[in-house]
Amino acid sequence: MSALSELKKRLRPGQVYRRQDLEKWSNAVDRHVRQLLDEGRLEKVSGGVYMAPRQTRFGKAPAKPEKLVEAFLKDDRFLMVSPSAFNGLGVGSTQLYNEPVVYNLKRHGRFKLGGRTYDFRKKSSVPARLTQEVLLVDLLQTMDRLAEDKAELLPRALERARSMDPVRLAKAARDFGSVRAGRLVAQAFEA
Structure with a gap:
């Protein structure tokens, strides 16, 4: 299994991740983040903060505001x-x-x-x-x-x-x- 596939398995819809959280599961975090952004599996929230959007019947939904703020503030x-x-x-x-x-x-x-x-x-x-x-x-x-x-x-x-x-x-x-x-x-x- 590739490192990118392993990283994809770890992502949970509606969760927010800092870059350093993703480093645990990737051997090339910047490249993998870029690929996941291109695929739409991650969205950039702010510098070094990303979210895995939730899929709803109306389309992609952002993470809960509390999760965004908690990740932003650490x-x-x-x-x-x-x-x-x-x-x-x-x-x-x-x-x-x-x-x-x-x-x-x-x-x-x-x-x-x-x-x-x-x-x-x-x-x-x-x-x-x-x-x-x-x-x-x-x-x-x-x-x-x-x-x-x-x-x-x-x-x-x-x-x-x-x-x-x-x-x-x-x-x-x-x-x-x-x-x-x-x-x-x-x-x-x-x-």
């Missing part, structure tokens, strides 16, 4: 948030956004992965999961970047904060939020 400690999720807080936001925000410990900037742009924001700590409290803190710290009218959105966000568990909200603000978000959370409970 780290699974990140939180991906779509600003569209703010609409679920019931504070009057209605906009739909197409660019997910990735809070992480390593990278900062906008990067295109698999044809989609992600806004990477480096933080000193990242929550393990997205809770309503973390989402509200994120809304408070990113309000200036949103398309909604801040003068209308802020009072409703503070009102929503007052309906949440104050201990969990304060912890989310302290662990994840900006200084400004922490001040706004404290202000919500002073009123």
